[in-house]
Amino acid sequence: MVTINDVATAAGVAPSTVSYVISGKRSISPKTRRLVEESIRKLGYHPHAGARALASSKTNVLALVVPLRTDLNVAVVMEFVASAVTAARAHDHDLLLLTKDEGPAALQRVASSAIADALMVMDVEAADPRVPMLIALDLPVVLIGVPDHPAGLSCVDLDFTAAGSACVAHLADLGHRSIALIGPSPAVYRRGTSYATRFLRGFDDAAKSHDVRATNRPCAHSYEAVSACLDELLAADPDLTGLVVHNEAVLPGLLSDLRHRGLRVPEDISVVAVCPDTMAEQHPVALTTVAIPAEEVGAQAVEMTMRRLAGHTTPEVRLLGPRLTRRDSTAAPRA
Amino acid sequence: MVTINDVATAAGVAPSTVSYVISGKRSISPKTRRLVEESIRKLGYHPHAGARALASSKTNVLALVVPLRTDLNVAVVMEFVASAVTAARAHDHDLLLLTKDEGPAALQRVASSAIADALMVMDVEAADPRVPMLIALDLPVVLIGVPDHPAGLSCVDLDFTAAGSACVAHLADLGHRSIALIGPSPAVYRRGTSYATRFLRGFDDAAKSHDVRATNRPCAHSYEAVSACLDELLAADPDLTGLVVHNEAVLPGLLSDLRHRGLRVPEDISVVAVCPDTMAEQHPVALTTVAIPAEEVGAQAVEMTMRRLAGHTTPEVRLLGPRLTRRDSTAAPRA
DNA sequence: TGCCATCGTCGATGCGCTTCGACGGACTGT
């Protein structure tokens, strides 16, 4: 292993000088800098992470807690993770992956063994048991999602309320008078994941203000569940002309089932989906969507984390405005 | 921060004794052990990861390199990652996430700054530029996938050759005489990802030995590409009755397109898919599949890594036997 | 010319832990 001493010897300077060249915390003469940098390169020197962490109390590691349920929004989670790693690396940090399954204890562990400098937590529930612990932790924490009482924690998320409204507004503007929301699986509501509730609120509010008949129904992602869901919705209101789908997993089944019923999209029924943009084009009919900006949320989360690490102590809540992209799955209802 | 000294003081012993209680590397009297463990619990002590790494040259961190292309097998990657984190935690290790994008240099960095104790690398290509570097690294390395020259590296993967054969054998046994393989997108072949080639070899060999007419065609995952692909295959052989799909992303589009053409599954055409089992039931017709055992591969990869860390130095190549599950998408062709 | 400030560099110290050698006491066999 090559240490800072080796570099110092090779460059003919003191180890501390090498350290200062690397950190830039004191001024260094151009000549010395050149000498040191050359030795570093020649020897392939990389500071020992543990030693650095011990001496400086900084690990240059961000911990990310992800849900690893595979039932749902896998693509979204993956996209988020990808963007977070990339953003973290751009700030010279690495990403440590934790799972929600380990619960609050894992957070405690990471914090008190100084494994990471900050925590990012996905899939936050309304009354998440991890929140009180996170608040007590005195590490920078950024939540993806907004709990009921974020008290001093930073949060970032899509503005799901606005997203719900945007979907309704789009359909209403096209002239639809009766629409339905196909929501996440009942399990999501049961867990109290806040985005589901927030989306629903936006949906309901907008339906009211646009004077549109609206119902909603959670839906599991099996083909049978989708089919049953459609049965119910169509039975309840045969004049239904618009569907808002806040559950990317059911999309393939839903579209295929609609066609099976002889309902054409968008001629007979319009569909607005809430899903990552990349998913919009993978269907026979390109879907009008409100994008889930996983990538941007990931980047923002890292950016907020870095701000905290840089000393910006005031927590912030950032809600990203929804972006609706019109494609081929929505049209005016037939008269 | 609570240190080992605090614990030692609280328990009335020397710090080294506390260390030995924790590591179990020397025998400790029951009384002392009880005393120390109580103090640890009471104080909520967790060893400082950096200090530990510095002193022991072990980080208890495994680095995992994932591809973050979102175009493809996202679910598989995610499932793998999930299983790897879980397995790693079960061995008291954490998981650090790296991306393939960072290239070989990142591996070098991780190794020489002692950030992790071992490397697991996904999405290995036949002539992967990272392989020579990994060999030189003298860290334990486990590859997911098998390159042309693994020379001393451990590998684990599904036996794709056998998987290709299994698909053909299943269709041949049902009586199909003309089948086609819809493969991964051309980009995958271009990259030289070895599983694609291996699957194809198994497919071809089995077709020959079962005396079945067989063609194959890579296919991008857009709906248009799928449609064009089917056009070609059906034009080339109108008697085609069996499809092997080694590209989970095209499944929704493919099934929907088949129905659109009036081809019923399995009455008119049988479909065998290579994909995670969880995906098999999400379609209108439950799919006969050869499972991609991402979860098991993840667990095995971690297990192999731990063996290496425990001193087992001989590299091994583990190819997991394919498991074909018959569901509703395959049947005998009509006479 | 002499004094003080500034710049660039150095040496020493300590971060929290693991590990090695040492040491006292209890026990064994004779």
Place this chain on the structure above:
DNA sequence: ACAGTCCGTCGAAGCGCATCGACGATGGCA
């Protein structure tokens, strides 16, 4: 009763780095 063992514990050293105070050299100004 004594040497030889083994067990349980301790103290010290050192892992590789960041950081602080100190110090010589240089340059500006009076």
